[in-house]
Amino acid sequence: MPLTIAICDDNENQIKEMRRLLAEWSADKPFALDIDEYISAESFLFSYPDKPCDLILLDIEMKRLNGMELARKLRSDGNMLPIIFITGYSDYMSDGYEVEALHYLLKPVDNSKLFAVLDRYIKRHTPENDIMLNCDDGSMHISPEMIVYCEAVGKKTHVHLQDKTLVCNMGISSMKNILPEEFIFCHRSYIVNLRFMRSIGKANITIDSGDNLPLSRRLYKDVNEKFIQFYTKG
Template identity: 45%
Template sequence: MPRIAICDDNATDAAYVRALVERWAAARALETKVETFPSAERFLTRYEERQDFDVLLLDVEMGAMDGVELAKTIRRSSKTVQIVFITGYSDYIAEGYDVEALNYLMKPIGERKLSGVLDRAVVKLRHNARCLNLQCA
């Protein structure tokens, strides 16, 4: 069951992405847990309590802390969480490589594109889980 966080300061965009994620999960009969956060700071408060998210869908341009800084913070504690940037700005694409982001999607995102990225995220999560059990390099 992938646990997915959506972090976007635009409530309309966050609701749209959430609806796409829920349709993706329903189409695959996949049980998911989805939470939305209106700021990077609010997400970090929750994440510090329980580091239990598998996929992060992050807006780049937010308030005091942007999505890139949030991703860097998360990467310090987890190499396996799948990070996907969803933004209207292409200026930060190179920084996505610094945090080993799975993808960088431009707004407005299409359902098919997001579904493909989420499919890849699940494959990577399953691979990581198998490697933990088998001691993969």
């Protein structure tokens, strides 16, 4: 499932600005982002049971039910939905601690501060060794240990597991950046997991399944050294 963030603010221009910032933040992220918009606390409470979210960006000063009252209502119901308060007033900061808010940002929102808070949230809520992939079938967490090799196909990357292949909406260079060090380029279009390498030849690599992957001549020395190091370390 994609990450879903709700924006709750009675100012439509503020909602538009927060949507813009979220789009900027998520542009280079390896997962899909869904954004739900609410013009009042009441509309959020009405929709939330059937339309849950992972996190809410919540204004405090709203007509009728304000954001702090909404937060207290959630907490009294035992709901620990992560909340980032976004407001023009600093007077409520101590109340924010009371309802265990994730953070408190003042308007106008500094994009670097918002991005830092969101990045910390993602880091805490993604299993330490997992990566999140935005695939044709939806976003998913996956352990890198399940990946045998990755293959560039156009602007996408085919991630080959032992039992299936995932088609991911990111380039192979971006894929390499989120993989651990045991994943190496053996060709400009292929990344192989050293754990699944059986042998290495001058022009190809044989993996445990018996399949062969191409090996670039210019990468042969580096791949061979890392292959030997991986299986002789310790």
